[in-house]
Amino acid sequence: MHRREYVTAVGTVGALATLGTGRAQRALERGCPVDDATSVRPGEDVVFEAAATPGDDPATAEWTVEGPGAADLAGAAPFWSYTYRTGHPAAHGRFEEPGVYEVSVTVDGASLAWQVTVTDDAPSAPTVELTCEPGPDTTITPNESIEVTATAADDHGVLHWLVWQEGRNATYLERADLSGSTATATYATTGGDAIWFIGGYPMAAWAICRDGRTRAAQTDGPSVEALRDVSITGTNTPVHAGEDLVVDAEVAVEGHSTYHGFVEATVDLIVGHDPTHVDSETVEVFAGESEPVSLEFTTATVRNTQTFPARVETRHAAAETDVTVIGTDDAAEHGHLAVTGLETNAPVTGGEFLEVTATLANTGEGPASREVELVVGHDPTTVDSRSVAVGAGETTTVTMGYDTYPVANDDEFPVRVRTGDDSASQSVLVYGRDGGDGGDAAQFAVSITGTNAPVTGGEFLAVTATVENVGGAAGSGDVELVVGHSPEVVDSRSVGLTPGSIARVRLGYDTYPVANDDTFPVSVRSPHTSDTRTVTVYGTD
Template structure:
């Protein structure tokens, strides 16, 4: 992993986030109400259908929600499908939210004759700064159930970087940071870009390492469209699963307004890199120094964060200042085929990275050739780019991985997805890559039914190289 993926983790019909109706980040409070679907439907008829609607032997009702929740938290809706007939009925339930009637989740099941089945669906609410209420509706071909739920205002996040207003040029990359509310407590941060949720809140190794080292969660984004953009972070204290019975008492939020213009700020650059070689030979008994000159035309250099890939750790942080400054970091020994990846960051959040400049060729003690077993293990670079976590139990869990051939010859890579604490292989795919070529793969499996919310590790493996993250499945 060279830097966080910019792939939007929109969950679609699984667990996608929504902006609640017409609610925007403003001083006004917008009350989201369901509107009649046709000109002939009256308000009285609409109210009559609000709780439970039936068709034949199957009825649908909303049995429970965890509302009210603090804005930004996961809101879960529990619906019951009751079959009073003498034959089984196949039903598909769709969760629809807000005045704009945004479809959030869809799930099908068979309800046996005389039986009642429960469906749990949900989504992360948008972190609005005022109390709000809106409708949630469960739709089936056999009936509709609706209920008004509410969220309480998210508190302003005490500290965040960069400043809340920024103008940048097209193609500029910006690092946003939601700093720790309490340095002694963990937190989950959900990121939104232009009203769309782009992170699941389940971070990978780089997110955890960054929080431990810098005391902040981050989101890296490249602005590739002109105009006005909005980036929002919702911070939920604690690291447990969200849902009924485990809802945070309060949430925090911060928001940035970004204008993409022709005269805005640009990303900094890195020049004068040393060593100049792309592949750097390192022995176990050597200390190797990496150096670069950072340049910011606006004179606002802040720091360089030095990463070591595959090991997924920060080697160090170098403070910078002015429009040009030199940054160095030292490393003892080596990590074969790992990359040293510097992030150059400015005061205004603009940033750049050298993603594949230095690759470590660890040659053992003093270059002893007998330490080389000749099997080329580690010639592949592997990272997890994202997941569609959290998902409901029984839904398909997807893991997006990137594999890179760091060797000098064309090679085939078999990438396997392994899940759980018991390390069970569930999916695999083989690709053939040219030297320096990368490919993105999507692996996954249908999750198992569970009686309680679960959080567990998933990892991808290829040729002795692994990358791991954590996912959530809701009961």
């Protein structure tokens, strides 16, 4: 007689507490097979499940099999996460030789057993076929729907369950009740939630009969690419004929950052009633984040004022607004908003608010309604804007600003206020937090650009950051990922940079499979600076 024992551990995080000594014994109920005896053919699969009393820990389940020949019984397999999620001990078995076997499970002193007759005369395993819509030759975005349909059949007419699994880690998704000889079940999700399809893994389903006979099938799904959304955040309309028309936009990438990471997005500017492509920009955007982009073109020197559509497009989305070009014959009738004064609160220390106040005078013969922008840096970036309306011959002031970057070393750069008719600039100084210009030393400034939070406990938490050498010499150093209220270094990268150069780093770690939601800080730090975000890890309960 052969005897095999298999003790499984499905993980401790989120598991129910093991009952203490002195407690009344708890009973187990049959979940599958539903009767105390079953028959299967040699070499075919069978599933066992015991419904445990709430409070019992499936991680303590001890499975045994006794019988005349070779048998393979794996506790919790193939439904590791199923066992954990339901709290019901489960096992997957295969008996290679005919005979009568006994399979038993013991949990916290309570036991349950099945008699399994392995014979060529037993009913054959059920069948199950899967189809996916859209299919594997299709590419979709995260917001689009996916439906996987399972068709199960059993000649013996005792269909019981269909268990859905994702094909990356055989993770349990959900269970559908079946009955009779044939049945169908559908699993509906979206591209963004189907992370196994994003990662190129299939989806699986197990058809299970009331007597434990089972068979699995799988299907590939569509490719899921990150969605490149776009919106218009402002323009400098109206502009005078022959001047540059600027359209500011924001590109947002929706996708799973673990698989999509940095996504290249091209934005096109198309203008006119007879649409004409006039500009394009390509930016890299981390999945789940957004980036600004500015597009422009030089308007034609037209005599009469024209209003026409300006449209920005990515491969997946578009946004449109109307813009106006003031013709040369109409310029006198429109206002002209000149920047006649510019004041700032500089110098400020890195991380503090830089405030810019501009005095605007309408020197034209008509009212001037404009979007006034604050543009900063040697690589000009719009950081703030205000809508103003100024009557002919009148003046007004407008105050704008932004939180400066917490640089380690002193930084001097231009700030510019522009109205579409005029602009004025001034050089400002932002003091470095280290109180100096960096001398001949390397200084690494870090900034977190994105995370894939929230994640579920046990999943990989990814954090991306940029590292800039703002010092005066080349150097190298470690960039670390620090997590928790009791800070712990969980990952690091060695970075070497020349002065002024920038590197992107990706750090991360496998989160602890906590039972309850947990929110805590994550920091990326260099030897000189750090940046912090707050993230959430969902509990597995």
